[in-house]
Amino acid sequence: MHAVVVGGGIGGLGAAIGLHRAGWTVTVLEQAPEFGDVGAGISLWPNALRCLDELGVDLGEHLAVQTQGGLRDRRGRWLARWDAAAFERHHGRPLTGIHRADLIAGLRDALPADRLRTGVKVTEVTEDGLVRFTGGELQADLVVAAEGIRSPIRHALFPACPEPVYCGSTAFRGIARPARIPGLSTSFDRGTEIGILPLTGGDVYWWVSYVTEPDARPADLKAYLKEHFGGWHDPIPELIDVTPPEALLHHDLYHLGTPLGTYVRGRVALLGDAAHAMPPFLGQGGCQALEDAVVLAHAVATEDTVQKALQTYDTERRPRSQRVAHASVRAGKAGPQLTNPVAIALRTTLARLLPAGLAARSGASISGWRPPRLPRPAPPRTP
Structure with a gap:
């Protein structure tokens, strides 16, 4: 059996690994000239870590456990x-952070190199x-459509699906190397969050995410950030200052405002952001894509x-x-x-009054999810 995965991001590579473990021949088609996602990080919640375990992907020293x-x-x-x-007691695993590039590399290396093709633009996908x-x-x-929120395959096969909508906030992102590592x-x-x-x-x-109209593009990103957020508490001014200007990312935040009636x-099969793109306010976008990947492979x-x-996948994941x-x-x-x-x-008052134990349980109903078991590779034969 042969599967073609369109898109070499977190969900696409995860699906390819799962299908490969299930004994399928897999071809991954990625439009970019190489696999990778530089300039940003991602939080991996316990549900995502369990999925990576099931896929057999060991990120080892690349994971930064938050303490x-x-x-x-x-x-x-x-x-x-x-x-x-x-x-960790309530969620079963720690909260971790990782460079997106390291995550993509770990997923990529779990697949045979000859199954990965870059610089390939998909022009048509049919239902058959x-x-x-x-x-x-x-x-x-x-066919696994994992080409992101603007998925051409979703647009072609689900023409009645409304386009992604602006969630109301824009976001700046960067990776810095400060003199001292903060927690x-x-x-x-007001209308703003800054995460570290x-x-x-x-x-x-x-x-940085803040409420504003879409499509506003400052000419000088670093100068804009220093002007508007340079007065925040340490180490925020330093993080902005030591981030190279060419490494700053700026994106308006969009999501699928109208849920799809089916993912197949x-x-x-639609997977990841192509199926259910969401705002980043729970840190679950990539985590949900990995859940998709494991459930599809198990089905x-x-x-x-x-x-x-595919019916099972849709019933379980949607x-x-x-x-x-x-x-x-x-x-x-x-x-x-x-x-x-x-x-x-x-909000401020509630945050101050919230008991630490209750705060630690926040999100456990999401991150407590456990993936189904995938086939285990056969042990090597002894001579």
């Missing part, structure tokens, strides 16, 4: 402290599994037809991923996107 942190205001006053030990691309075509028993933190102000996530190698991933069409390995496997996407929208509106002074004061 301290909390919520602060723009002046640096602590609103709530984060108990890492309690978090025909994939046309620059330089040729492939007939697949299964994990999220700081709030320590990575390995002395690096720190930071991001014929022999094609293919256990059902006797591709059609049944309700959960759409609940998480909806929760992410709500989290943004109740947190970093608040602009009403009364609501902001209430």
Whole structure:
């Protein structure tokens, strides 16, 4: 059986690994000239770590386990402290951070090199599994559409699906190497959050999101950030200052505002952002893509037809991923996107009064998810 995975991001590579473990021949088609995602980090919650375990991907020393942190205001006053030990007790695993490039590399290296093709633009995908691309075509028993929020395959096969909508915030991201490594933190102000996530190698991933109209593009990103956020608490000014200007990223935040009625069409399965793109306010976008990957591989390995496997995948993944996407929208509106002074004061008071044990349990209903078991590789034969 042959699967073609369109898109070499977190979800696409994860799906390819799972299908490969299930005994399928897999071809990954990536439009970029090489696999990689530089300039940013990502948080991996316990549900994602379990998926990586199931896929057999060991990220080892690239994972930065978070041991301290909390919520602060723009002046640096602590609103709530984060108990890492309690978090691990309630969630089953620690919260970790990783360079996106290291995550992609770890996933890529878990696949045979000859199954990966870069610089390939897919021009057409049909419901019966025909994939046309620059330089040729492939007939697949299964096509995985994992090409992101602007998925051309979703647009072609689900023409009635509305386009992604602006969630109300724009975001800046960067990776810095400050003189002193801070702990994990999220700081709030009116319509704004600034997050700090320590990575390995002395690096720190930071991001700013704030409520504004879409499509505003400052001519000088660093000057703009220093002007608007240089007065926040340490180490935020330093993080902005030591990030190379060419490494700064700026994106408006979009999501699929209208949930899809199905993630499958014929022999094609939508996966990750192509199926359920969500705002980043719960840190679950990549985590949900890995969940998709493991569930799809398990369905293919256990059902006797591709059609049944895709039906199982849709039945299991669509309700959960759409609940998480909806929760992410709500989290943004109740947190970093608040602009009403009364609501902001209430949020601040609640954060200060929230018991540390209760705060540590936050999100456990999402991160406590456990993946199905995938086939184990056969042990090597003894001579």
